[in-house]
Amino acid sequence: MLRRTQLALAATLGAGVIAAGAGMSAGATPQPPDAPTEGTSDPLGPIQETPPGPDDIMPAPGPVPPTPADRSPAGSGPARAEIRDVNGKAVGTLDLVEDQDGKPQLKVTVSGLPAGYHGFHIHSKGVCDPASTDPATGSPFFSAGEHFNLGPESHPGHSGDLPDLLVGKNGTGSATVVTDRFQIKQLLDADGSAVIVHAAADNKANIPGRYSRPSDTTDPDAPTTMTTGPDEQTLKTGDSGGRIACGVIAAS
Numbered sequence: 001m002l003r004r005t006q007l008a009l010a011a012t013l014g015a016g017v018i019a020a021g022a023g024m025s026a027g028a029t030p031q032p033p034d035a036p037t038e039g040t041s042d043p044l045g046p047i048q049e050t051p052p053g054p055d056d057i058m059p060a061p062g063p064v065p066p067t068p069a070d071r072s073p074a075g076s077g078p079a080r081a082e083i084r085d086v087n088g089k090a091v092g093t094l095d096l097v098e099d100q101d102g103k104p105q106l107k108v109t110v111s112g113l114p115a116g117y118h119g120f121h122i123h124s125k126g127v128c129d130p131a132s133t134d135p136a137t138g139s140p141f142f143s144a145g146e147h148f149n150l151g152p153e154s155h156p157g158h159s160g161d162l163p164d165l166l167v168g169k170n171g172t173g174s175a176t177v178v179t180d181r182f183q184i185k186q187l188l189d190a191d192g193s194a195v196i197v198h199a200a201a202d203n204k205a206n207i208p209g210r211y212s213r214p215s216d217t218t219d220p221d222a223p224t225t226m227t228t229g230p231d232e233q234t235l236k237t238g239d240s241g242g243r244i245a246c247g248v249i250a251a252s
Contacts, residue, residue, distance in 0.1 A: 077184035081195050081247030086130040086140050094195050109174040113167045119198030119240025122148040122160030126192020128246035139242035144194040154235045156204040193249045200241035
């Protein structure tokens with residue numbers, strides 16, 4: 001009787017194991033007891049994403065800032081002048097460009113000119129006609145007008161006043177000048193401009209005693225200035241004499 005009861009219990013337990021196994025699909029991998037099943041929440045909770053901070057954001061690429069060599073504002077250059085004497089012979093060139101600070105840089109090279117210092121100025125009109133003569137002095141290239149000037153200053157404070165050009169005994173000379181008195185585009189206005197080489201040195205109105213003139217009158221009631229100092233011609237050109245070469249400045 002006892003043996004039959006044990007066999008019946010074993011058969012009952014075996015059937016339960018088979019029934020449980022029948023609910024699993026073939027090849028299924030048993031999951032550990034603590035593994036979450038489909039439809040259940042993660043015991044650790046959802047993953048929270050942290051917003052990126054300012055140090056994590058890469059700036060969008062922008063344009064590369066121009067280098068000084070790339071800067072060339074419209075109308076600011078370069079420019080060039082072919083310098084010719086009264087016979088039309090080419091005696092030099094003047095090149096104008098902007099330097100790294102945006103200031104006009106002028107480079108002049110000449111040959112075949114008289115040795116010594118020469119007044120060297122930019123004049124207000126871009127016309128170099130050797131047949132156009134100054135009625136007062138007979139100097140050629142009168143067509144180039146007076147010194148280029150943007151303000152009321154007298155010589156040597158004119159915008160177009162430049163250092164004297166030194167020519168050697170072999171007739172050649174060169175110089176490089178940087179100025180902030182004008183912009184290149186201002187030389188290329190409607191009536192243009194020209195560069196003039198003068199026959200004599202420019203004294204920059206730093207005049208010796210022989211140029212001192214007496215006052216106009218000793219009468220304090222007379223309608224005169226009663227001033228002394230440089231005369232009108234010295235204040236205009238620095239006594240640099242006639243014009244021996246001229247070049248029209250044009251965009252290049």
